[in-house]
Amino acid sequence: MKINRGSVFGLLVFLSLCWMSCSSKPKVDDEVAVLETSYGKIVIEFAINSAPKHVANFKELARQGFYDGTRFFLNVKIRNRVVAIQGGDPNTISGARSTWGAGQPGQKSITAEFSRIKHERGIVSAFHKANDPNSANSQFFICTTAEPSFDGQFSVFGRVIDGMNVVDAIARAPVDQTDTPIDPVVVKHVYIAKRDEVKQEQ
Secondary structure, three states: OOOOHHHHHHHHHHHHHHHHHHHOOOOOOOEEEEEEEOOEEEEEEEOOOOOHHHHHHHHHHHHOOOOOOOEEEEEEEEOOEEEEEEEOOOHHHHOOHHHOOOOOOOOOOEOOOOOOOOOOOOEEEEOOOOOOOOOEOOOEEEEOOOOHHHOOOOEEEEEEEEOHHHHHHHHHOOEOOOOOEOOOOEEEEEEEEEHHHHHHHO
8 A cells, every 4th residue: 555655744743733732731730729818718720821920929838827817908990980809918918008008028030921811700810019010029910891991001920710709799899989889898818728628538
């Protein structure tokens, strides 16, 4: 039987492309973050491929107990609607209200890891100081709705996979003149768990 070289070459190219496609599939992180708040539980999966440094930073802080006792202190409004809730500032534990959102001196900064992931409902992104995208540290926000103006401006490192009802409840909470929830939204405990373990808890 005569073998057609063109067919063999085509087959090899096809197999090569298949291998590359399979090997480049997004890496799935088997760990998630569980935020136990005074409003309920929020579970976040990590965008490990898009923002590995931000993911590593959040995990490290969570394992240190850094977030325990902090608050979701700001309902972020654009065009008179809440588009995100913000938390992660250690100053919210015992610092003066005027310092909330400023962070503390000496906190480790994480270099921006912008991606093509759009800021849609449930997206978790790192907050940074105005005009300094490389100043992100412990603070983060969770989108309550799509907000295109955030795309390419903040580093997306996660997505809520359970507890958006809790996020919505926080976003609906009565706020004062600074858009801070009047009833404190306390993050009682944050821990890192295996995805399968969390499913068993639910």
